[in-house]
Amino acid sequence: MSDITILDEIKNAVDSTDVLLFMKGSPQFPQCGFSSTVCQILNHLGLEFKSVDVLQNAEIRDGIKQFSSWPTIPQLYVKGEFIGGCDIVREMFESGELAEYLTSKGVTVSS
Numbered sequence: 001m002s003d004i005t006i007l008d009e010i011k012n013a014v015d016s017t018d019v020l021l022f023m024k025g026s027p028q029f030p031q032c033g034f035s036s037t038v039c040q041i042l043n044h045l046g047l048e049f050k051s052v053d054v055l056q057n058a059e060i061r062d063g064i065k066q067f068s069s070w071p072t073i074p075q076l077y078v079k080g081e082f083i084g085g086c087d088i089v090r091e092m093f094e095s096g097e098l099a100e101y102l103t104s105k106g107v108t109v110s111s
Contacts, residue, residue, distance in 0.1 A: 006063040014067075014077045018107055019049035022064045023074040027051055034086035035074045041093045042076075045102070046110025079105045 014020055019042070025031030027039045027049075042049050054061035054073050061073070068075055068082045076083040078101070083089060092098035099109045 006059045007067055010060065010063055010067045013052065015080045017050045017077070018079055018105075019047055019102075020077045021049055021051045021074055022054055022060070022077075023051050024053070024055050026053055031055060032073075034072075037086050038074045038076060038089050041089055041098070045093075045099060047102070047107065078102060078107060081105075 021027075021035075021038060021042065023030065023032075023035035023038065025035055027043070030036035030039055031053075039051075052060060052064075054064060064073065064075055065071055070082065070085060072085050074086055074089075076085075076089050083092070083098075083101075089098065092101065102109050
């Protein structure tokens with residue numbers, strides 16, 4: 001039996017991936033409008049990112065909310081840091097702050 005908890009698994013995923021999106025569905029088939037919006041923004045910026053479909057695992061769906069102390073999904077992480085949900089990502093994108101932040105973290109942005 002393993003001593004690794006779901007929060008450990010989430011932390012490992014967040015820490016080992018430059019851009020990670022916890023979302024409902026997949027980037028190809030988002031299952032909610034908020035997840036779709038964040039995927040569109042990341043794609044518009046030309047980012048390579050990984051995603052975790054929280055609908056596939058209730059433990060991850062509940063655990064990510066506990067991990068971040070943030071009640072909603074999607075949740076975007078960059079270089080191990082929680083950025084926010086759809087509204088925050090959209091506001092940062094529209095102001096240009098998201099591209100600046102990503103660049104400052106060494107993440108390549110194409111537009």
